[in-house]
Amino acid sequence: MTSAERYVTAAYLVVLAVLLAYLVIYAFKLSRLEREVGELAELARRRKEEAA
């Protein structure tokens, strides 16, 4: 593998890595959103019970 080939591979890998990193960050965000939805659902349910 020549050095030029190495660099080309590196460039593509970097793009892939950044995309994966973005995906990971997005996954964290998604799990946070899920947690928040859960909390809110819980809150809404309790509200309903209190009202009843």
Place this chain on the structure above:
Amino acid sequence: MLLLAGVALAFYWVPDAPLEGFRQRIFYIHVPVALTAYACFGWAAWKALRLLSTRDQRYDLESYTAVHMGVIFGILTLVTGSIWARTSWGVWWSWGERQLVLFLVLFLFYSAYFMLRYSVEAGPRRASMSAVYALFGVVLIPVSFLAIRLAEGLIHPVVFDRNVGDNLAGSQLLTFAVCLAGTLALAATLYVNELTGKRVDERLRELREALE
């Protein structure tokens, strides 16, 4: 669904790319990514213009998301461009490389956009301020490009001439077009995703306020 389509395109584009050339293969990723970043910034400015003319707050998030995507692709452009500079001239950074310098300026500019957003309270005022800033960005692109062309003679008397864009053969052009379509589709997918995420985030905040 859309994400799947984007990934499929991405897979379809990566093996397609290394057709010819040696270090010029980076061209197939670097240039489409750069053009995609421009497209994102342009899209952000368009949404910003819509926001200012209609005062419809929903354009604010769209513009913000487009800038967000633009910055991600801008970082990718900087990194791949730097690698390209390393293979071509043996240095990681060259001030003679117009596009890269331009992206550095834009990267700084749009990073300040995030700072602006974080330090102003949410509301219509912030929306129109960010919109004005996004518009400035898209005007800054040609102006700084011109400036960097002018500066080139000052800082670096030696102009690197690479002519890749000029003599594209048919197969290269095809690969390039596929790559460009791939990155654009990827950007569009990420944009839709991120936009939905940001909207959900905002809705949740509203819901929380309504419940508490």
Place this chain on the structure above:
Amino acid sequence: MTAYLADVGALARKDLLLELRSRDTLPAMLLFVVSTLVVFSFALPAGTGETAAYGLLWVAIVFTAILGLTRAFAAEREQRVLDGLVLAPCDRSAIWAGKGIAVVVFLALAELVALPAFALFFEPVTWELVAAVALADLGLASVGTLLAAMAAASRARELLLPLLFLPLVIPVVVGGVGASIADDPGRYLGFLALYDLIFAILSWASFEYVVTE
């Protein structure tokens, strides 16, 4: 049209009078630009040559502009005048124009001191340099006034302005340095004029959106 110009004139006069009474921006700018030049004379290794000195002059000008701009909306913010001005029955862009004129005057006065000091410490000042500085002032003031209004509305305030301002004025620095050292300053002066024109129109048109809800 005349009413508009009268508004602009009144607003600019208000800022200049305010400065004349309180004197809190201009002396700071003058002192800052001269001390920057002195620091630069130590920062430059001996025999670096004239080119570097011209470059540093432009750095000094841009930073002095930042210093002046951070104070530009300070009075309005502290006494909450801006809300009143926005409600006043004049075109909002007149606020921008008036403020911009005041900033240009401050900058020009600061450079009236800085350029002779530069000539004294470093290199002779040419007519091209003076023209470039004048053109750059217009550009710095028009972009800076808009961004200062943005920064004044944010929590970070003084911190935010340089971040917003510096990437936008890189072309001004390029044009200014080019006009002072290149063999054909005309191109660079033309570029500076183009920059002024584009960004003055853009700032003038968009100022309203920055100060209103």
